[in-house]
Amino acid sequence: MNKQKINTDKKTNILTKFLITLCLVTLVLVSLLHIIVLTNKNTKKIAFMKEQTIKNKDVVILGIESSCDDTSAAIIRDGYLLSNVISSQAVHSAYGGVVPELASRAHQQNIIPTIHEAIRRAGIAKEDISAIAYTRGPGLIGSLLVGTSFAKGFSTALNVPMIEVNHLQGHVLAHFIKEEGEEANIPEFPFLCLLVSGGNSQIILVEAYDKMTILGQTIDDAAGEAFDKCAKLLGGPYPGGPFVDKLAKEGNPDAFTFSKPQIPGYDYSFSGLKTSFMYFLRDELKNNPNFVEERKADLCASIQKTVIEVLMNKLKKAADDYKIKRVAVAGGVSANSGLRNAFQDYSKRYGWEIFLPKFSYTTDNAAMIAITALFKYKDGIFDTIDSVPFSKVVI
Ligand code: KG4
Numbered sequence: 001m002n003k004q005k006i007n008t009d010k011k012t013n014i015l016t017k018f019l020i021t022l023c024l025v026t027l028v029l030v031s032l033l034h035i036i037v038l039t040n041k042n043t044k045k046i047a048f049m050k051e052q053t054i055k056n057k058d059v060v061i062l063g064i065e066s067s068c069d070d071t072s073a074a075i076i077r078d079g080y081l082l083s084n085v086i087s088s089q090a091v092h093s094a095y096g097g098v099v100p101e102l103a104s105r106a107h108q109q110n111i112i113p114t115i116h117e118a119i120r121r122a123g124i125a126k127e128d129i130s131a132i133a134y135t136r137g138p139g140l141i142g143s144l145l146v147g148t149s150f151a152k153g154f155s156t157a158l159n160v161p162m163i164e165v166n167h168l169q170g171h172v173l174a175h176f177i178k179e180e181g182e183e184a185n186i187p188e189f190p191f192l193c194l195l196v197s198g199g200n201s202q203i204i205l206v207e208a209y210d211k212m213t214i215l216g217q218t219i220d221d222a223a224g225e226a227f228d229k230c231a232k233l234l235g236g237p238y239p240g241g242p243f244v245d246k247l248a249k250e251g252n253p254d255a256f257t258f259s260k261p262q263i264p265g266y267d268y269s270f271s272g273l274k275t276s277f278m279y280f281l282r283d284e285l286k287n288n289p290n291f292v293e294e295r296k297a298d299l300c301a302s303i304q305k306t307v308i309e310v311l312m313n314k315l316k317k318a319a320d321d322y323k324i325k326r327v328a329v330a331g332g333v334s335a336n337s338g339l340r341n342a343f344q345d346y347s348k349r350y351g352w353e354i355f356l357p358k359f360s361y362t363t364d365n366a367a368m369i370a371i372t373a374l375f376k377y378k379d380g381i382f383d384t385i386d387s388v389p390f391s392k393v394v395i
Pocket residue numbers: 068196197198199200223224225227228239240241242245331332333334335336337362363364
């Protein structure tokens with residue numbers, strides 16, 4: 001009797017195991033089938049959209065930038081800029097820096113009016129848009145999500161492709177934006193680009209729109225950060241670059257000397273400079289409590305001169321080693337008048353063909369996102385609806 005029961009239990013066990021295995025195998029097969037169908041559908045959709053949009057005579061790209069604290073939208077038609085609207089966020093000034101959560105909320109408020117205004121100023125209808133480009137990274141993840149999500153929704157509604165853009169690549173390719181009635185100064189490949197902003201200091205070898213090699217970069221603070229931190233020590237506002245730049249024009253750049261970092265290769269370092277500036281002020285203030293107030297312009301001129309010399313020395317080394325005389329500058333710090341003068345000076349002294357961006361393209365803007373997307377559009381490189389933003393990406 002007992003033996004019979006054991007046999008029946010055994011059979012039930014085997015049957016249960018068999019059924020569970022069957023369920024699992026079916027589940028795996030169904031999931032695989034689902035993935036294959038989805039991928040196929042996506043590929044077909046992209047191919048369809050590509051075919052549709054490439055037929056258009058005028059390629060109209062809407063660019064969206066929301067990586068940090070500027071919400072920007074731009075329209076570019078066949079490489080010519082029709083509009084570039086930037087909504088800055090005043091909310092951060094009270095905190096001495098960008099507050100990520102406040103930035104995302106402000107983007108949410110600004111994005112629709114900004115895009116609406118860009119389309120209005122461009123004098124086009126939204127149906128004229130061939131593709132929607134957006135900054136995928138690097139940047140603040142919450143801020144990037146706003147632009148990415150909007151791009152997904154709008155591209156689905158208009159049934160046009162999306163194009164993801166690397167923010168840093170955008171800064172470099174801003175040199176390719178053309179404006180009606182203005183002679184464009186566009187660099188030929190290959191060229192070197194000094195990318196200097198609040199988060200980056202890089203020397204980039206640009207061989208094609210999609211072939212950029214970072215030859216050197218900061219190992220700690222960026223050049224913009226050095227300006228911002230030194231300005232803060234002098235009681236200046238955030239961002240500090242424009243403050244230092246303005247006062248430097250009235251000061252003596254040789255009034256004070258600060259030791260320059262000794263980093264091998266083409267890499268930069270700015271954190272030591274900021275620290276030595278801080279100790280220098282601390283020591284001087286012990287002897288004269290009014291030192292900063294009395295010598296502010298000289299301090300700005302001297303620290304600016306030091307940052308520029310550090311940037312230019314490495315850039316010159318790279319230009320010599322790579323035998324390249326076409327040299328561009330990009331990013332927020334490229335608005336600095338001292339740095340621009342240094343480029344002019346190197347152009348005269350070393351025969352460099354230089355490319356200085358218009359001031360409106362030095363800070364974050366959507367025009368650079370749209371122009372980068374145009375390169376990708378022409379190569380049929382489109383994005384899928386499941387793409388997600390990245391806070392950190394390299395060129
Ligand atoms: O490219 P950007 O607008 O933002 C990102 O970091 O992505 O760069 C902002 C940086 C800030 O550090 C700001 O102080 C600096 O650019 N900057 C300047 C000047 N204008 C902006 N630095 C020096 N001189 C300027 N005129």
